[in-house]
Amino acid sequence: MSEAAIIDGKAFAANLRGKVARQVAALKADHGLTPGLAVVLVGADPASEIYVRNKHTQTTEAGMNSFEFKRPADITQDALLGLVRELNADSRVHGILVQLPLPKPLVEQPVTQAIDPDKDVDGLHVINAGRLASGLPGLFPCTPSGCMMLIEDQLGADLSGKRAIVLGRSNLVGKPIAQMLLRANATVTMAHSRTDDLPAECRRADIVVAAVGKPDMVRGGWIKHGAVVIDVGINRIPKDGGGTRVVGDVCFAEAKDRAAAITPVPGGVGPMTIATLLHNTVIAACRQAGVEEPKV
Ligand code: GUN
Numbered sequence: 001m002s003e004a005a006i007i008d009g010k011a012f013a014a015n016l017r018g019k020v021a022r023q024v025a026a027l028k029a030d031h032g033l034t035p036g037l038a039v040v041l042v043g044a045d046p047a048s049e050i051y052v053r054n055k056h057t058q059t060t061e062a063g064m065n066s067f068e069f070k071r072p073a074d075i076t077q078d079a080l081l082g083l084v085r086e087l088n089a090d091s092r093v094h095g096i097l098v099q100l101p102l103p104k105p106l107v108e109q110p111v112t113q114a115i116d117p118d119k120d121v122d123g124l125h126v127i128n129a130g131r132l133a134s135g136l137p138g139l140f141p142c143t144p145s146g147c148m149m150l151i152e153d154q155l156g157a158d159l160s161g162k163r164a165i166v167l168g169r170s171n172l173v174g175k176p177i178a179q180m181l182l183r184a185n186a187t188v189t190m191a192h193s194r195t196d197d198l199p200a201e202c203r204r205a206d207i208v209v210a211a212v213g214k215p216d217m218v219r220g221g222w223i224k225h226g227a228v229v230i231d232v233g234i235n236r237i238p239k240d241g242g243g244t245r246v247v248g249d250v251c252f253a254e255a256k257d258r259a260a261a262i263t264p265v266p267g268g269v270g271p272m273t274i275a276t277l278l279h280n281t282v283i284a285a286c287r288q289a290g291v292e293e294p295k296v
Helices: 009-031 044-061 078-087 108-114 126-134 141-156 174-183 198-203 270-289
Strands: 036-042 065-073 095-098 162-168 187-191 207-210 228-231 235-238 246-247
Touching: 009 044, 009 078, 009 141, 009 198, 009 228, 009 270, 036 044, 036 078, 036 162, 036 270, 065 078, 078 095, 095 108, 095 270, 126 174, 126 246, 141 207, 141 235, 141 270, 162 174, 162 198, 174 187, 228 235
Parallel strands: 036 065, 036 095, 162 187, 162 207, 207 228
Antiparallel strands: 235 246
């Protein structure tokens, strides 16, 4: 039995960051434009702190301005909304990202919807969700955009005749990637916890995108021979002998014997998220400055 090609998201993301850095250098040289990304972190969640630190490092490495706003967990909803409004009005800031989840009792929806849709590099504003669903230009969520780049790299940009299944229906991943696959002409099934006979649904799919947050849920026998498998899951589980390790939503050891190509966890989809965030920030900056946007 032939084993799947392992999709190297780490290398792909490094290559994309390199392209973004060259685009930023050209924008500075030709237009005096330095894209700027503002990241808001509320509270002190250790995982969020790591993400935000990585975003800062990679933003500055790409030659962009990185603005960090750390606020205590007891910030009021109004004060947080006030900060978002200030960033909306700041012309040095082309992209705004409020790190999620927000600590309780803060409510996420009013905050993500207060971000100017043209600075919404997370693609979470309903205007951008609507633009995506309507086939209009907009800013679209980073993790699904990164998944699509990996899928296109395997199968080309036109997915006509391919069946895709998306497991999970979150606003951040499941719903937007289903729209992106549809835009690329795939025949898309959206599956979730209430779907009947998930293994049978999965076995029909040429493309499987798993974004459910359940360790090793998708078994090898669910995968059609020759499918492309994109595992968005990042699940921390106890390790034999103590400590923890990170696994995806797909049982990699089983699925690799059937898939044509599969993303590992870690090192698959994960590194793509910040790279596509930087790419979105360049796009947002070009649009705000009225400069032609570079192609990926
Ligand atoms: N927390 C984990 N992933 C994300 C993301 O893509 N965007 C935001 N804003 N917060 C996150």
